[in-house]
Amino acid sequence: MKKTDGFTLLEIVIALLISSVIIVAISTALYRIIDTQKIVKHNADEFKSLQLGLHTLSDDLIHSIQRGSFDGVQQHPAFWGTHQEMSFSRLSVTSPMVAKYKVKNGSISRATIPYLDAKKADAHFRKLIGNIEPIDSVALFRYLGEDLLFYDAWPPPATLFKSPLPSAVQVSFYVKGRGVLTQLYLLPSASEVSDAT
Numbered sequence: 621m622k623k624t625d626g627f628t629l630l631e632i633v634i635a636l637l638i639s640s641v642i643i644v645a646i647s648t649a650l651y652r653i654i655d656t657q658k659i660v661k662h663n664a665d666e667f668k669s670l671q672l673g674l675h676t677l678s679d680d681l682i683h684s685i686q687r688g689s690f691d692g693v694q695q696h697p698a699f700w701g702t703h704q705e706m707s708f709s710r711l712s713v714t715s716p717m718v719a720k721y722k723v724k725n726g727s728i729s730r731a732t733i734p735y736l737d738a739k740k741a742d743a744h745f746r747k748l749i750g751n752i753e754p755i756d757s758v759a760l761f762r763y764l765g766e767d768l769l770f771y772d773a774w775p776p777p778a779t780l781f782k783s784p785l786p787s788a789v790q791v792s793f794y795v796k797g798r799g800v801l802t803q804l805y806l807l808p809s810a811s812e813v814s815d816a817t
Contacts, residue, residue, distance in 0.1 A: 666751065670795065673749035674803060676730065677791065680719040681805045683710040686784050689718050689736040698784040701774045706761055706789070709736055720745070723760050726752055728793075752793040755800055764788040764804075783809070 627635075687709050689696045696718075699708040704723040709716055718733040720743050727750040731743035752760075763774040763786035774786050785807050792802040 670749060670801075673728065674791075676748060677721070677728075678803075678805055680708075680710050680721075680730075681789055681807055683712070684708045684785055684807050685711055685716060687716060687736060688784075689733075689738075691738065697775065699774060699786065701761055701763060701789075703762070703772045704760055706774070708785075718743075721748075721761070723752075723793075726750065726796075728752065728760075751796040753796065755792055755794050760791060760793050762790040762792070764790065 684699060686698045688698045689709055696707070700706065701708075705721065707718060707720040710719050712734075715734070716736045718736060718738075720731045720733070722729050722731075722745055727747045729745035730748040731745040733743055762770045762772060763776075764770055765776060766783065766787055768787075770790060771786075775784065787809075788804050788806045790802065790804050792800070794800050
């Protein structure tokens with residue numbers, strides 16, 4: 621029998637089998653890398669959104685002022701809040717304004733009214749922080765009084781505090797898939813607010 625140059629059928633089948641195993645391994649690895657990249661980008665976007673929302677809340681609270689607002693019908697206090705909603709006057713670049721926060725449908729929404737004494741000003745809320753849940757029926761917003769006690773509503777009943785603003789606001793919620801987040805935001809004291817205005 622004469623030997624010819626070339627590959628036998630068995631050698632070609634073995635080469636194809638080895639090549640297909642390598643291709644399947646590489647494609648599986650690439651699929652996992654792409655899938656992991658999508659998950660990391662999604663998590664980074666959620667974290668960025670959370671950071672931006674908390675920064676906005678912090679900026680609003682830091683610039684709160686002790687002046688109430690008037691909507692043409694009723695006088696509103698400088699700061700009021702419940703465990704799922706708060707509204708307060710704050711300084712802005714152009715003029716004092718009203719900032720409102722509301723917890724609804726697993727998110728914290730924010731609205732602003734550009735003037736303290738705006739008649740019939742509608743507050744249009746936009747989602748600020750999403751994917752949240754209350755922690756075992758604990759209040760999302762709590763208010764620290766001058767007596768260093770937390771209150772679920774502000775102003776507390778029969779308050780004797782000098783300032784219409786709480787000393788601090790505690791924000792607590794559960795971020796789905798992340799865990800519990802609790803932040804304490806100090807508000808300006810009466811002397812800081814009068815110096816700034």
